[in-house]
Amino acid sequence: MAGKYICMDIGGTKILGTIVDENNNIIFRAKKKTKANKGLEVVEQRMAKVVEELLEQSQIPKEEIVAIGAGAPGVINEDTGEIIYSPNLPWKNYNIKKAIEDKLGIPFFVGNDANIGMMGEWKYGAAVNKKNVVGIFVGTGIGGGLIVNDSLFSGSKYLAGELGHMVLNPEGPYCNCGQRGCLETYAAKVSMTREIKNQINRGRDSILKDLMDMESSVIRSKPLKTAIDQKDALAVEVLDKAIYYLAAGTGSLINIFNPDMVVLGGGVIESLGDYIMPILNRYIRRFAFPDIIEGTEIVESALGDDSIIYGALALAKEKQG
Numbered sequence: 001m002a003g004k005y006i007c008m009d010i011g012g013t014k015i016l017g018t019i020v021d022e023n024n025n026i027i028f029r030a031k032k033k034t035k036a037n038k039g040l041e042v043v044e045q046r047m048a049k050v051v052e053e054l055l056e057q058s059q060i061p062k063e064e065i066v067a068i069g070a071g072a073p074g075v076i077n078e079d080t081g082e083i084i085y086s087p088n089l090p091w092k093n094y095n096i097k098k099a100i101e102d103k104l105g106i107p108f109f110v111g112n113d114a115n116i117g118m119m120g121e122w123k124y125g126a127a128v129n130k131k132n133v134v135g136i137f138v139g140t141g142i143g144g145g146l147i148v149n150d151s152l153f154s155g156s157k158y159l160a161g162e163l164g165h166m167v168l169n170p171e172g173p174y175c176n177c178g179q180r181g182c183l184e185t186y187a188a189k190v191s192m193t194r195e196i197k198n199q200i201n202r203g204r205d206s207i208l209k210d211l212m213d214m215e216s217s218v219i220r221s222k223p224l225k226t227a228i229d230q231k232d233a234l235a236v237e238v239l240d241k242a243i244y245y246l247a248a249g250t251g252s253l254i255n256i257f258n259p260d261m262v263v264l265g266g267g268v269i270e271s272l273g274d275y276i277m278p279i280l281n282r283y284i285r286r287f288a289f290p291d292i293i294e295g296t297e298i299v300e301s302a303l304g305d306d307s308i309i310y311g312a313l314a315l316a317k318e319k320q321g
């Protein structure tokens with residue numbers, strides 16, 4: 001349906017809200033802390049606050065908003081709006097759609113953030129009009145989304161697309177999910193940070209010693225980029241290993257799905273894509289079948305940080321239209 005939408009990216013630490021106009025442009029933005037540790041009601045209040053602030057800032061009457069779309073981490077039934085489980089938000093078997101609609105009186109739709117991010121790239125970003133797409137989002141962890149035969153594939157129980165938890169080595173490092181050797185334990189920020197800190201603590205020299213917060217379990221993208229730009233040996237080595245494993249995971253997915261396109265996004269790709277993509281493209285040939293790789297485009301996300309916002313727009317339009 002044409003009209004204005006409110007689109008939200010609900011994370012464990014912050015909630016980003018936007019108003020998207022009839023031409024699919026983001027015209028207003030508001031951000032608030034999620035305060036996830038304060039419980040369910042507080043998170044709902046924070047979401048409502050973001051919506052209020054957007055309406056106030058824009059002077060757009062509530063009646064002009066067709067619907068609210070949102071992406072959030074966790075297992076989410078996008079048809080009913082029930083959050084079955086979320087790793088970093090206080091929701092379990094909870095119908096957030098009903099709660100928000102009762103509170104705000106605007107139709108509300110929500111889906112898993114990585115799946116929704118994939119939908120954003122597919123409807124408005126890098127993968128428009130592609131029939132089969134694999135989306136891999138590399139940040140603190142690794143999220144994924146799958147477009148199969150022209151629709152978002154969410155599986156029988158809304159759990160599909162957990163590409164970061166593809167086990168590459170059953171005897172590998174422990175993962176947050178309880179498994180060992182998941183792709184995420186090799187190629188995401190948490191694992192890179194662990195490796196960098198281990199090496200520095202062992203006495204290895206690196207400019208990251210001064211650039212990064214050695215107390216934090218997740219390195220920020222900026223110091224990592226600075227170290228790579230300055231060809232810091234440790235940073236180059238750690239990132240190279242991460243790209244190698246990312247290529248193994250991506251190559252396997254290409255063999256399984258034979259997609260038209262693979263879209264890589266997330267914070268790590270956002271800041272280091274220019275460096276990562278050529279190396280990834282080289283390594284991937286080691287893992288994907290030559291015949292398949294020839295017909296597969298491997299590209300960076302076009303929407304970057306806004307892929308979830310645009311996915312939320314696509315979801316709200318699909319469900320409300």
Ligand SMILES: [Zn+2]
Pocket residue numbers: 164165175176177178179182184
């Ligand atoms: Zn895992």
